[in-house]
Amino acid sequence: MELNVIKLNVVRVGMSEMKIASPPTILTTTVGSCIALCMYARRFHIGGMAHIVLPTNNGLKDEDSPFKFADTAVPALASALMSKGVKHCSLEAKIAGGANMFSMIDNPVLNIGKKNIVMVKTALAREKIPLVAEDVGGTCGRRIEFDVSSGKLKITTIKGEVKIL
């Protein structure tokens, strides 16, 4: 797996993608049922974001990106950061997303957001990475801007609500 440290100011993270960056960089993405997993090490001035689509890779092809699935994205993002010299004990995580965009529709498959939340939290606990902040669930999409210099997340919804985590 090839990992590049990005020097651009604003970098969009697409579905199943992961980006690592050092300041001054904002990692950004938009999620509905997907989860933006943001991990950083304040002391090392480096952070990464993974755009998780599904809870697990059960039964799916090996060629899929590990960042597509909650259970594999958490250890993969931690490893990617540690390969840049970050110590595991200094890692912290923040998550956002996991909405149920079509709450009126009685279709459990579409409520994949809830399963994503549960699996990300389980994987973080298993990897012993503290989850220091979260903005998850609900029925609204979220635009996320992750400032790797401060570790802060700015979350905006279509209603104009802004949260800083």
Added chain:
Amino acid sequence: MKKKNKIEVQTDLEKGIELTVKPEFKLDEEAMEIDILREIGSIGAGSATTALSELIQQKISIDVLDLHIVPPIQVPSLLGLNDMPTTVVYERLPGDASCDILLVFQMDEMKKLLSIMMQTSFGSVEVDEAMETTAVEELGNIVLGAFLSAISNFTGLVLVPVPPKHVTDMFDAILDGFLAKLCLQRKDAVLFKTRFKCGEEIAQGMLIVFMSEKLQNLLVQKGKEWMKG
């Protein structure tokens, strides 16, 4: 031209690797299937835009009509709407031969369309929140219903969707649930996309169809039968 039915193996001497060349008939077959799907989609799109045109009493022109076969995760960058505030009316064909159909308008443009629709139907341009829900879903029902009816008439397949629902949010946030579901079902998304313009710069809409493998195969089979006469 005579068809080649054998798999040929060529050697790239510089790289020292073997390149497998697919049999020509296979490529022709794939191209034909894509053409059939595009044709069936365009029949549906023509009917859908006619229905919308009658509804708002405005001329509608089809701007873009594409068929893409790409991994689901590449769809957002292909459509490129990102954080655009968007209203999506959604219908689903249930069962094995399932399909998700999305009628997409920018949020403000949908409001303009609704005003025109209300004026045309009831002589009023005022649309409150409760009316908006009903009107958006009725608009979706008429347009998406026309799309499915045309395909149903052409192929002889019975296509009965669940009632439409709608959501207004950032486009990529709406899309990701559909794409996650698609990732569980198949490797590639068959994305049929039609973009159309309503009236004089009133609105640009998009009709997107994500179909299951079974529905895709059924449509291709029916298309081939139609071609044979």
